[in-house]
Amino acid sequence: MAKSALYHRIQGDISASIASGEYAPGERIPSESALADRYGVTRMTVRQAISGLITKGLVTRKQGSGTYVLRTRQPARALNQLTGFTEDMTEQGYRPTSRQLSNTEEEAPEHVQEWLELNNGAHVIRLERVRFLDETPTALHLVWLPLWLAPDLVRRSMDNVSLYQTLEDEFGIRLSTASQRISAVRASAHEAEVLKVEVGSPLLYTEKITRDENNQPVEFVQSWATPELPIWVELQR
Template identity: 25%
Template structure:
């Protein structure tokens, strides 16, 4: 942090300090887990008030670049995983590899069950029908970031039950048949409070937010083929949406 603030320009000093710290994080000068100088030290280095320092650091904490440990200091936080799958049909594995990370999937359950009532309506199949239930925990660089529960109509997707989803991705497998290839997805997004399920599987702390995605995938006939509920760690994921004017 050997840079200087420019007090002659009309840019707030707290914002200049914030950008200096952020640049050091982005260029690797400050690594994940490194402590930044304490408030008093930053004030002395840059000749600014502690109130100004406090505002810069507080915003970086709020934005997820830094985190505080009581009585120990302020440290560089691991960045959130930026995902663009909201508007894409690509697989989770491809998304994570594109970010330079290593994906991994743990299959917790893969079985044929009676269709739950809340799924029957979404897949447009009657109660008493069978569905394939696929329950997965998915990792980026060995850190769990999302839990996914997927339901598929058994009569159309029975070939899926024999596949290994530790090694394979669901959408490419479904794409092997024209009848089950996903051509369109409707997604519903909401922030919900974490619960015991998230504590157990995602190593989350109580009170942290979860980003819940409900996805319905359709084939070329606009028939629902997939119903999935994904729970993403709010502290480890951010999502990009691109809107283009028409």
């Protein structure tokens, strides 16, 4: 069984209603009291569900007025929580797919050793995938994992599979925190070919180090995304 908490179910229902267009952008969703009645829970529980949707950038609250669906103009990577590409896009009502370009075991290059805090000569899994949104290539992901963490991952096909789900469900790895560095680069020949853009066109480049609950490095990811997949962040002062 996955998440069994009531608020998760409510969150999922509202999320689905937004994705399906039942709750349209700019529109008000049912009041907290109404939702509480509908699900037979208290308002606190409904609020917990809605708080999650706010973090995900799906809705906003206006005191005395209601809770409104935000206008999502285009798909975006949400940066307020650590989520994978698959979860992220599914939440926003897109259909994410991926194609594995390569999945190999090799000795860790120096910069990867450093990020993953590995010793000289340590082996890693190198997984390269193209990410598609509704058939359009939108990002190239190059993931590096310590080999001992998920030894037989290299023998699997990671086409259309959520890496985070796999790590959690099959290897018992629970991700906890990540640090991410975002910059802009020119598309190389390889990136341009894979993403169907011109060589030299601007790409969003991010480097991310993800850690588990014991603060041990789990993955180092390099990502090249087309400008059509911007990053979205909600900030608080």
